Amino acid sequence: MNMAIEAKSLTKTFGSVRALTEGRLRVAEGEIHALLGANGCGKSTLSKIIAGTHAPSSGSLRINGQEVSFASPRAAEDAGVALFYQELSLIPQLSVEANIFLGREPRTAVGAIDRKAMRAMAQKLIDRFGEAVGPGLRPEARVSDLQPGERQIVEILKVYAKNPRIVIMDEATAALDSRQVAVFFDFLREKRGEGVSTVFISHRLAEVFAICDRITVMRNGETVAEMTVADTTQEEVVRMMVGDIHRPQKRAAKTGTATPIFEVRNITGARFHDVSLSLAPGEILGLGGLQGQGQSALLRGLFGITPLTAGTLHLEGRACRMRRPAQAMAEGLAYVSGDRVSDSVLQGRSIYENLLAALVMREGKLWLSPRQMAPRLSAEAASLKTKYAQLSDAINTLSGGNQQKVFIARWLATQPRILLLDDPTKGIDLGAKADLFALIRDLADKGVGIILYSSEESELLDNCDRIAVFNGGAVVTELSGATLDSFHLTRAAFGES
Amino acid sequence: MRALLKMERPAWLLAAAALVVLVVINGLVQKGFFAPMVLQSNLTTFLPLVLVAIGQTYVILAGDIDLSVGAVAALVNVITVSVMAALGGSAGAIAAGMAAGILVAVACGLLNGLLIAVLRLQPMVTTFGTGIIFSALALWVLPQAGLVVPDAYWSTYGGAILDVPTVLWILLLAGLFVFVLARLPFQSWLKAVGGNRSGAFQSGLPLTGIRIKAFVLSAIFAGLAALCLTGETATGDPLMGQSLGMGSISAVALGGTLLSGGVGGAMGSILGALLLGMIGNVIYFAGLPYEYQTLVQGLIVLAALAGGVVLARR
């Protein structure tokens, strides 16, 4: 059997963070191979090394038997490796055919685009998906006019237009409906017949068992198992992903003690649908699952940043709507984003101003007196053990962890009743995380309702009373009590309730 | 009806329809509008803006903007005129002057492109700034309007070649260029760069080179416009072409190209520029007092900008 990919002892460090400690992957020619693991296990780092986006820190990578080290995605493409981008590389204003062949357009003798050839080639590719796509998916249609599923199919076709020998499909089925998935799998099998190798990454375990030949499981930056689909079970795969089952120390659970402070019924938004949740005062509700399954989108919808298209919200039994962040703030909500650079930091401004930001509108004062505000704000910052020299220092003099403490303190100053935390510990150090969770539990004890999304399972398991697990934009199951452990969490994250 | 609305239609259709209406109105208000001489003189007036608008389209498609085109035109004008005068006005001198002008335009475009695509300076303020510099250089080369252009130059421009007016030849050639470029991959790439810059980057397109080429194209067309203005006015003027920047942006917007980049084409801009010229004509010949002309034109430009942005959001 010829090996299409042979990765041995690949490592990758970003600064002081070791994202990959022992990356191993062997994919045969003409094989569909699943790469599985929980959040942060290193699978996306590994696939980015293979696709030339990242350079490995050490280790060896062979493609079709040749030792390689790709300088760029382009170099990997030239070697026949193509990576599926989740809808990121399409140009919405261009036609389907122009997107599929962007940068590699068929040309006529005089150098113009050979439109006839391009249209025929695009049509041929689209025909592979046959009846699973609507009549809107035509070569000349504009991408912005397509349905999400059809857009994803265009992205898939764009990958195959490069005639790759090795394809990395990272969540390529995320936006497809079941019929489109079935056709896509037929297509993958056909490609397998042609000798194309596929690395398949998916949040649906059932899909993996439906289409893949073999599975590589990763955990904590290491490859821990390689098995044949025919010889294993879903239970076993989940167990391999989880390792030792983590059963957290239980907090005195607050579930169901009082009327819910916040109730969400059947709400639908940009990347989530039909979500119902209820939150008791003093409860910490976790949102679990793999990254990008609608958890962040839900929190942003609840805070009025993106619109909700259906469903109702109730605050202490009273129906309410959140059309804008200002409205959500007035109702006593607060939202801490994990994306500090784009959502939180007032770049070039002082720590004081960054702390003050949320209070300005919450209190609605025209006159801002530092002498009056500064003590209050520094007290909030101190409650999180924020380390800074002076309030007047620029925000960028602080480390990432301390900056995030400032942004959380910014919201604590508004004395929220409900705190929405959107992966708040992304990229901050362990000490800062510990301070943050101590404070969160403290707030919960004071009766604040907290909804926490974290991409780190252990944070959810250690701090939440209950976890709603997301898969594909919907809640698969809620874990509490006896089921609140890493095994159930991982299993649900892959769509098995 | 809904199906009709959703039907694919080029964005410049609106401009084309408006142009037809204006041609009819023009025919009514301007005596002898359809006489060849009048048509030729109108075209002579409109041509510089048409050319600048074509070049501006490519920059805007790529998501940038070029406010320096007017200054480039002024600089090219004074360089061309000065070189022609210095070399004595022979046929060779005329050719040398034109070549020098276009070379200077290329240099201007390269400067814009390098500052914006390589040094990543903000395009609007940068071209605003380089525009000031180009005007300054024009004033340096020729502090005051003057210098006479060789007879052969302006009489050829105002005359005819093979019985077809020179200005019409230029318009046809420009149209041909637009037609050809629209069929090359380059125009798709421009739209990709303007439509989704990181997507274009991931698709492996050479962003920097594409953006620089767009700025060079824009400057070359501004240079060609300057050569036309030189033929029309038969003189050098360092303050020439000041309205070309805003005019070209309006023409591009009127022609259905989105100012945010990624959608449109230069054919629409040609129509947009002609449309602007016709509006000026109608205002003039409709007996509207002179004072109202700039105001009405300014309002129409603003309305076109707003309308273009609103239409794009449907």
Added chain:
Amino acid sequence: MSDGLTSDINARPWQTKALTLLRDPLTLALLAIVVMLGIGEALSPGFARGDQIVRLLTVAALLGIAAAGQNLVILSGGAGIDLSVGALISFGAVVAGNVMNGADAAILPAILAAIAVTFLFGCVNGIGVTVIRIPPIVMTLGMMAVVQGGLVVFSQGIPSGNAAPALMNFINKPMLFGLPGILFAWLALSIAMVILLRRTSLGFAIYAIGANEQAARLVGLPVKTVRVLVFGLSGALAGLTGVMVIGYTGNSFISVGDQYMLPTIIAVVIGGTSLAGGSGGYVGTVAGAIALVLLQSLLTTLHLEVWGRQLIFGATLLVLLGMYGRQQAPRV
């Protein structure tokens, strides 16, 4: 840098303070002012004489008042820039000139009328930028064309309207301590600007929106309203400048304000306000306006021609843009 809400909360050790000062655009501008005065005096004795400096400051005041509005627009970020200030200064001057028409009693109505009209024009700019989402540079350039066209209609192309004598004295004659009234007006405006920016929620919102529009929206700040208001204020301050300009020149003509448009931007940028928005302040702009007027005067003293002055302007703008206004490279 000495802007923002926090300047007076804490004090630093003097060494760090000295270092920061040297990197501060405000200090550099002040330094440039002193150096230029020295050069001017050396080249042409009398350049730095008291009455000369008062004359320079008067011209700088006109620029500085207009630049205050430009400052707010640029601070609020989002590629914010107002190219219509020049035309609005002219408009303010023509409106004020026609309302007062040489009568002292009509000065106040003239000021109010000029400010009200230009404020509305500014708000239209703001609405075009926020609601219709036309890029600010294009919107305000279009507005410039409309206002200039409007001026031609309004004045029928003939200079009209005269300044009232009291207004002319206010600007050109010593009022107190040998200084004309306009300098006190500028001082008052400067104090008001500093208070607005450092002590009010509107000022805070301007900085926040300029620093990170998304973050500002997430903390509930009314981004669009603030931006419309900022453009409106820029228009109003241009209108006020127009009133002062007609007081300075005696009568108004329709392109009287054009020469101010570019210098307002450069004064703001020299003063250390970032073209990307979110950092800077009005004290720097005051220094920037003085430095710029001084530079112009120096270049005139050196008999540098128009093109040389323009070249220096354009190059200054680009260099400052390179220092403060770089954009991000695309990444995978």
